[in-house]
Amino acid sequence: xxxxxxxxxxxxxxxxxxxxxxxxxxxxxxxxxxxxxxxxxxxxxxxxxxxxxxxxxxxxxxxxxxxxxxxxxxxxxxxxxxxxxxxxxxxxxxxxxxxxxxxxxxxxxxxxxxxxxxxxxxxxxxxxxxxxxxxxxxxxxxxxxxxxxxxxxxxxxxxxxxxxxxxxxxxxxxxxxxxxxxxxxxxxxxxxxxxxxxxxxxxxxxxxxxxxxxxxxxxxxxxxxxxxxxxxxxxxxxxxxxxxxxxxxxxxxxxxxxxxxxxxxxxxxxxxxxxxxxxxxxxxxxxxxxxxxxxxxxxxxxxxxxxxxxxxxxxxxxxxxxxxxxxxxxxxxxxxxxxxxxxxxxxxxxxxxxxxxxxxxxxxxxx
Numbered sequence: 130x131x132x133x134x135x136x137x138x139x140x141x142x143x144x145x146x147x148x149x150x151x152x153x154x155x156x157x158x159x160x161x162x163x164x165x166x167x168x169x170x171x172x173x174x175x176x177x178x179x180x181x182x183x184x185x186x187x188x189x190x191x192x193x194x195x196x197x198x199x200x201x202x203x204x205x206x207x208x209x210x211x212x213x214x215x216x217x218x219x220x221x222x223x224x225x226x227x228x229x230x231x232x233x234x235x236x237x238x239x240x241x242x243x244x245x246x247x248x249x250x251x252x253x254x255x256x257x258x259x260x261x262x263x264x265x266x267x268x269x270x271x272x273x274x275x276x277x278x279x280x281x282x283x284x285x286x287x288x289x290x291x292x293x294x295x296x297x298x299x300x301x302x303x304x305x306x307x308x309x310x311x312x313x314x315x316x317x318x319x320x321x322x323x324x325x326x327x328x329x330x331x332x333x334x335x336x337x338x339x340x341x342x343x344x345x346x347x348x349x350x351x352x353x354x355x356x357x358x359x360x361x362x363x364x365x366x367x368x369x370x371x372x373x374x375x376x377x378x379x380x381x382x383x384x385x386x387x388x389x390x391x392x393x394x395x396x397x398x399x400x401x402x403x404x405x406x407x408x409x410x411x412x413x414x415x416x417x418x419x420x421x422x423x424x425x426x427x428x429x430x431x432x433x434x435x436x437x438x439x440x441x442x443x444x445x446x447x448x449x450x451x452x453x454x455x456x457x458x459x460x461x462x463x464x465x466x467x468x469x470x471x472x473x474x475x476x477x478x479x480x481x482x483x484x485x486x487x488x489x490x491x492x493x494x495x496x
Contacts, residue, residue: 145206166293177232182223201348201403208352213293215247217345226253226271244296257338291449340408343459347415350422357429358388384428391421409471412464422451
């Protein structure tokens, strides 16, 4: 079996890198930081026009008709560029929330007890794992309209470690969030003549959302790990001390070599999980990608020395975002529990959609 990227996949990745280089260069990154992470709607629409969100929708539904491996390549590039916003949730909401596929709607998600990203700017919120009415399939609810406004009003802002990712705490955890959703939905149904329906249901199992979200988040972590490795090597080759590049010193060489090794191990795991869709392999990929992103950012900061700790350097942005992503969707403890359960079982989880039915350890919120 050939696991090398095809020419089309390489072209897709290259095209996304070129697009992000044109529409989200370092100046726009720093501008986003100065705006405290407020989303640029024009950039969101450009991503939609490029097919970023509709990539996996069938062509007959107006999408591109590609799969998880291709989505992973795009999210890897988004991670390299530190692209802000709830990219994963909006991508998953394509076909469920009106305007998400085209980039006209910003969609975030509640999938655990952690804060919710970009809630104040969201046009819809996915409640992943919402309890459905009796007799209906468990899945995800999309809050819009009055239900969304009630949810946002009940939430409270919290301080974010990442200046590009504003956060809100959902009202008193998931149970209260679900109650807020139900009350707002009932209020809206009672006033249906004045306002349209505010929720949509997807038949997809909540587990599928969480595992796919975890994989796409791991792809972002992989992109960040690769970018900080490149930045460290570039700085080590240009910065001189005692008349020699700092990269000539053995300690710095070892740091750079370790960064590359972590990145490539994570890349192999993320790409393999994208092909198989196996929840256990996704958990392993998330673990490796989280470690690569966090440790590479820290090593990159060390190689940069004193200037790496300054606000003007971008290294701290990669580190802070890596910390935030590591706690999202499937955190380290949840992934380790899933791997341990699989090791203790008689056989592997089936590599099919049925595998998504396995209970998922509690994980962080979406982005």
